[in-house]
Amino acid sequence: MDSLTGTSESELARCLNLMENSLRHGEKAKLEVATYSLPTKEDLNTMWAEMTVSGFHVSKPTARMVQGIPLTSIVITKGSPIWAAIIPLIVPIAVIGLIAFGIAKIETITRALLPLVLAAGGLTLIALGIMRQPAIKAAEKYAQRR
Numbered sequence: 001m002d003s004l005t006g007t008s009e010s011e012l013a014r015c016l017n018l019m020e021n022s023l024r025h026g027e028k029a030k031l032e033v034a035t036y037s038l039p040t041k042e043d044l045n046t047m048w049a050e051m052t053v054s055g056f057h058v059s060k061p062t063a064r065m066v067q068g069i070p071l072t073s074i075v076i077t078k079g080s081p082i083w084a085a086i087i088p089l090i091v092p093i094a095v096i097g098l099i100a101f102g103i104a105k106i107e108t109i110t111r112a113l114l115p116l117v118l119a120a121g122g123l124t125l126i127a128l129g130i131m132r133q134p135a136i137k138a139a140e141k142y143a144q145r146r
């Protein structure tokens with residue numbers, strides 16, 4: 001696609017879509033727009049912000065005079081705006097996945113932990129039973145001293 005022609009902002013958006021669709025991912029194309037007057041820096045910043053919000057991967061526009069004709073140049077790159085939205089979601093999705101995995105495997109986890117909890121409880125009871133007599137004797141000695 002060598003050239004696209006339009007006379008309004010809506011046609012510029014249509015041309016940008018056509019141009020981006022003709023590119024392969026990562027490929028770049030230069031777009032030059034001829035206008036009646038040279039745009040100001042504020043106009044260029046507004047143009048760039050609107051194109052970026054619309055999902056286009058574009059460079060900051062530059063304006064210059066070429067043989068008396070004001071030209072605004074933009075470099076558009078075919079990219080995937082979806083990735084920019086997905087990347088911040090990776091960690092929360094991973095956490096939710098781990099929680100769901102834990103809930104789904106709770107029965108297996110319980111079966112593995114139950115013998116350990118029972119063994120720890122049994123050992124505690126045995127230790128208390130063994131320590132009962134020495135503790136009673138120590139308490140009696142302490143009471144006699146008072």
